[in-house]
Amino acid sequence: MTSSAGTSLLRRTVETYWAAADARDWAAVEAALAEDVVYDLPQTRERIAGRAAFLRFNQEYPGDWRLRIVRIVAEGDQVVTWTHFTVGLEEMYGIAFFTGDAAGRITSQTDFWPESYEPPAGREHLVERY
């Protein structure tokens, strides 16, 4: 398989995966995942190993969350997405680093959930707020 074929394969999988998660189409979510997929949350130092556990984690995740992809960058067996989540009136961004196998299935997803914070003092002369 050429590198560019690999790129489009995992990109397509990730796009399908996010659309399926948003639609609660769990069969399609499952099909996007390799059996030995590892889900990693560096901020909480949590790890979920295996498709069955990770699928259940997604199914049990509370709240009526909806998502859309803001940006996607794919190269070889890696894909990064910047997603926008809403849960009711709450909004947040998620960043996910994916790796894939030769069949284009997701072998790992590492998630970051950055939260809003107040800017530190001392740089008001350089920044504008929006």
Added chain:
Amino acid sequence: MTSSAGTSLLRRTVETYWAAADARDWAAVEAALAEDVVYDLPQTRERIAGRAAFLRFNQEYPGDWRLRIVRIVAEGDQVVTWTHFTVGLEEMYGIAFFTGDAAGRITSQTDFWPESYEPPAGREHLVERY
């Protein structure tokens, strides 16, 4: 310019840019940036417009910060980096989404700074902590 030439160009710029920032080589940092570069921090809703202001922001950033690239993903005129920063004994991750111009200079950088947090209850049956 082909897409793959564009890819390697901006990737090389971003690698040079991070190495130069780590080394406080401000001339090399400046050379990596387009004049109209925009720096964006969605978490604080801060924006810095223009190379001069953004360079100064970096130069004035407090602390003896050091960085290394954990992962880099490049496609066309987009690059994403996951970096690991240390400031003394403090450690943190940064995620940066870059776009570039035809000359391979950085036209935008959007930064996320995810912080550690305690995992919510209710998923202990699926996760392991590390």
